[in-house]
Structure formats: structure tokens, C-alpha cells
Amino acid sequence: MGLKASLSKPFARAAMVELKMKSANPVASQLKQLNEIVKTGAKTSFGKDHGLKDGMTLEAYQRAVPVRDYEGLKGYLERAVAGEEDVVWPGKPLYFSKTSGTTSGAKYIPITENSLSNHIAGARNALLGQIVGSGDASFVSGKMIFLQGSPELEETEGGIPLGRLSGIVAHHVPTYLRRSRLPSMETNCIEDWEEKLDAIVKETAEEDLRLVSGIPTWVQMYFEKLLKYTGKKTVEEVFPNLSLFVHGG
Template sequence: MGLKAALSKPFAAFAVRQINKWKNNAVEAQNKILQKLIHSAANTAFGKDHHFGEIKTYEDFKKKVPVRDYEGLKPYVDRVVAGEENVLWKGKPLYFAKTSGTTSGIKYIPLSKESMPEHIKAARNAILTYINETGKTDFVNGKMIFLQGSPILAKKHGIDVGRLSGIVAHHVPAYLQRNRLPSYQTNCIEDWEEKVDAIVDETMHENMTLISGIPPWVQMYFDKLSEKTGGKKIADIFKNFSLFIYGGVNFEPYRAKIEQCIGKKIDSIETYPASEGFIAYQDNQKDKGLLLLADAGIFYEFIPADEYHKENPVRLSLGEVELDKNYALIMNTNAGLWGYSIGDTIKFVSKNPYKIVVSGRIKHFISAFGEHVIGEEVEHALLSVANEENVEITEFTVAPQINPKEGALPYHEWFVEFSSMPKDLITFSKKVDEALQKKNIYYFDLIEGRILQPLIIRTLQKDAFVNYMRSEGKLGGQNKVPRLSNDRKLADALEKFII
């Protein structure tokens, strides 16, 4: 056992003791954070506009601070981007994390000197918690790869701007730098395919033990590795590869293909990082729920998903949530985001401690006829049948077809890229439709009432989604294919890839 591996166990035990202090008192931790956030931002422009000096309780806070998405908060963010101080948070941000919004164009998410360390600590603690639970430390001595955005930062009124993953690259602890790949030069390559090719060349002969990234782009890396080595499994290329860390999308649609590509079962850690804050991570290998980070400078609120679009939706604090109910996640952060709707929906799977699963996007749904089908439901329907029938899925998305030809009933149109095809696509489609009806009573009623006909699956060419993302300039990085759309924009673009 190397020195790093030996030292990691007591370090992990210490970290877990610190985590347990707030983990077992999460509601109290949240109350303290709310008070601290309000006090810290009382003299900012936002704090003055929203009378922070008068806020004593969460009920006061809800009356003073409305829920907003990025568009709603943008007038304040624009002032920060223009160089003004003390707008949303005291002083100026350390960074702006640059993201591409679906409605807002480019978004600039502030990262402060208080919030940035929480991102790093959470990523570190996810690994330390795993070490403490499993006792496994060998991976610490090998090479670790983090598939991420370019670390090259631009300047905007004196503030560094870049992708979150590129910003985080500047904060990797010194004791990990020697083990970390790819090199800085390779990480700076902007073209994603060129970058992945360079990463393959740089890593294929190394002792890779830990790999981290968004599943579809890790899959691309694995495919290129396998191609370069004459079809070898990843486990044969990297004999000691033992830990996969992922986040950003649900892993389940990619699990079967990635595990087959690796050639053996390995441990994995799911994380829930966002530019707005590091929200949760998996802290137990036997439990797929993610531990909500209740002491990380973020005060969370939860709006029942069916209330979200109402004028005055119900807003709940952590102590008021129920299990197995869809909530829109609202964040108040130590970087100055207030009543901020991140756009995700989550469900609580435990309240002791508080653990969540990500169930979808509040804006990614199909409700062309009032069915309000969400991401979690379509993923379950497709994957449950695929697992039953030994079918492998590369990627998929779903959209409504409201005006089918020749007067047929409308339907949900599924665009699926298969790694291995069903023996009978018609039977497979019927089973997926029945699975979706069981998950969504409104969809069931529409099928039964002959308002909709059963779903139709369109089989796509190999690499259809990669080619689509390339055409949109969104290949790689933090970019993801939406599972659901309530319009036909993505569906129409994919029609040319139908087999």
C-alpha cells in the first residue's frame, strides 16, 4: 500500500465524522444556513430590495423573496457581470461559470469565495466517504482521469469566466495533481472529438484506476479506446480500473452498454454537481439515494411539481418534505442566487438521513394533451422492458406527434438509438407503452379513451445523437440530450437519422 492510500483511510474517517455532525441534524443545519445567508447579504442591492433586514423566519423569507429562474434573476446578474459590486452577494464573484441555457442563451452563474470551496469539498468527500465505507484505497495510487471542459478562462470585467469543470480544474489539490490526467495541454483542446482522441493517446498505456465524467461522453472515450486497441475491453486495457464517478444525467440508460464495454462490474459513485452548487452525492454503495448536502452554503426549498406553474405555489423547507413526491428544487446560495429554480425535479427516498434521486427537468415533459409525462417515467418504461428483453439502448428522446398524417390519432414519438435491437420492434413498443401507462395514469386514460394511439418507436442510425450534437456545436463537455420535449424541434432534427 502506497503512502497516499495509507493516509487516505484516517483522512476519510475524519471527514465522515464531520459529515455525520450535520447529516443527523440536517433541518437544524438548514435553518442556520438560511439565517447566515440573509445576514451576509443584508447590505447587498438584492438584500435591500427584498428587505432582508425584516426577515426573521422562513415564512418571512417566502413573503419577501419570490421564486425566479435565470431569466427572472437576470437583471441582477447582468449588473454583476457588468462589474458592479454588492449586488447579489457581498463584493464581486471569484468566477462566472458559463453555461448554455435553453431559453436564456449563455448564462453566467456567480461563484464566490464562500461557494467555490464547497464544490471542491463535496467532490473530495464523495471519494472519502467511499473509502471509509469500503476500505478500498488502491485506486488512490493509480492515474485518475476527469473528462471535463477546457481550463482556459476568459475575463469579464476582471472576473475569470469558464465552464464549471474547467474552473474546478484550477482547484485540484496538489496531492492529486501528479496522478491526474489528461495533461493541461490536452485539457485545453476545444474541439471535443480531437480532445477525446488526444486523451486516448495520452492514457491508453497508463495505470488508470479512476474515471470520472458524464456517461455519454465517457462512453465515447471508451469506444475510441476500444477501437484504438483492436476491440479490447476497458478492463483489459486498464487492469486496475476500479471506480467510476459520474453525474449530470441518469446513468441507467447507459449502464448496460458501459458495463459491457468495461467487461467487468466496478464500483461507481453518483454525484449531483451543478454550476449553482454541489447538491448531493451517493454515500453508500448499497443505496442509490444521494445524500443532500444540507451544510454546504445552500438553503434548499421544494415546490411540489404539480404546483410549480401556479401563480403562488406551495414552498417547503427541508423539514416539510414527503417521501416519493416530485419536487422542483429551489436554491438560495452563498454566491447570491435567491429563490433560484435550477430546473430539476427530485424525489426524497429517505428522510433519515435526507436522500434524493433526480427525477427529471421541470421544463422537460410532454403534456400536449394534459398527460404531463416526465423523464423518470419514460426512462423506467424503456429500460424495464429493455432489461427484460436483453436490449441495449445507446440514447433516446421522446416528443409528441400532434398532427400525424392521414387523420391518425396523435401519439408519443420515441427516437431510439439501439446498441442491440429488439427481436420484434412492434412487440417491444407495445410493452414500453404498457409500462408507461402503468407509471402515468393520465397517459393511461388518454390511451384508453382513444385520445392518443400507443407510442411509436423510430429506430435511429448509429451515432445519430453524436452527429446531432455535433451539428448543434454541443458535442462533449456538460452538454446533454434532453429526454423529453413538448415541441418538435429536436424530433424534426432527428428525422433524417431514422433507419
């Protein structure tokens, strides 16, 4: 077992102990989180319009903020996209994530410093949980490929960076993963998907790949091109140490 794998096990155990402590009483943990959100959100336009205040009960919050779809928030989000501060969260978002718009057009989701750290922590804890649950940390000793949207960013009319969520997160990969991460930033920035996939295959075919992450359709396309490029019959022949597939979507 490599040094990275050996060191990751006690780190993973400690992280999972902390997570279990927080989840031991899920209702109390959720109420605490809600109170923190309400206390912070009370200072925003949305909070003032909905009467949010520190210490309000769950029932009061549910009455004040009924469940709604994106269209019900669109007016607030358009103001934030234009650069207005303190609309749905204090200050301005760090980024806006633009969704593919499979239903009712493209949507703009504010990414704050708080939410970005939660995205990263969630992915990290999933991997640490895998280490603890399986007892196998060997994947950290090899390369990892993340099939994601382009990390190149545009700007909203209010000057806020705009891009795909996976592309945004690519700018914030923890230092301890950067040396293991594939593909390169240059390859990741290729806009044309077919061209990008061909470049990824060439860049990764000879690597000791141990983890693959991406939505299933993208990963399937990658594997199909990989087998065609290498002439192998199975992915296992190309990457004998591949042991973990992390996906969403």
C-alpha cells in the same frame, strides 16, 4: 496497499464523522446555513431590495424571496457580469460559469470564493465517502482522469474570468490530486472535442487508470475511442485496476 491508500483511510473516516455530526440534525443545520446566507446577503443590492436582515425567520425569508427561474434573477446577474460590486453577494464573483444554454439561452452563474470551496469540498467528500463505505482506497494509488470542459478562460465585460464550471474547477484541483490527475493541462486546453479526445486517449492508454470522472456521454465516447485505439475488446483489458466511475449530468 500503497502509502497514499493507507493514509487516506483514517483521513476519510475523520471527514465522514464530521459530516455525520453536521447532518445529525438536518433542519437545524439548514436553518443555520440559511441564517449565515441571509446575514451576508443582507448587505447586497438583492438583499436590500428584498428586505433581508439578520435573524429573519424561514417563513419571512420565503415571503421575501419567492422561488424564481433564471429570468427572475437575470437583471441582477447582468449587473454583476458588467462588474458592479455587491449585487447578489458581497464584492465581485471570482468567476462566472457559463452554462450550455440548453433552455432559454446561455446562463451566467456567479462563482464566489465560498461557492468554489463548496464545489471542491463536495467532490472530495464524495470520494472520501466511497472509501469509508467500500473500505477500498486503492484508487488513490493510481491515476485519475477528469473529462471536463476547457480550463481556458475568457473575461466578462466587467473583467471577471468566465468559463465552464468544470474548466474553472480544474484550476483549483487540490495539491494532493495533481500528480495523479489526467489529462495534462495542455491536452485539456484543446478546444476541438474530437481532437481533444484523441489526445486524451493517446495520453492515458498506457497509464494505471483507477478512477474516471465525467458526464456519461463524454466517458462513453472516451471508452469507445480507447478501445478502437488499443484494439482491446473491453475497458477492463486496458485498465485492469479501474474501480470507480464518478459522474454527473
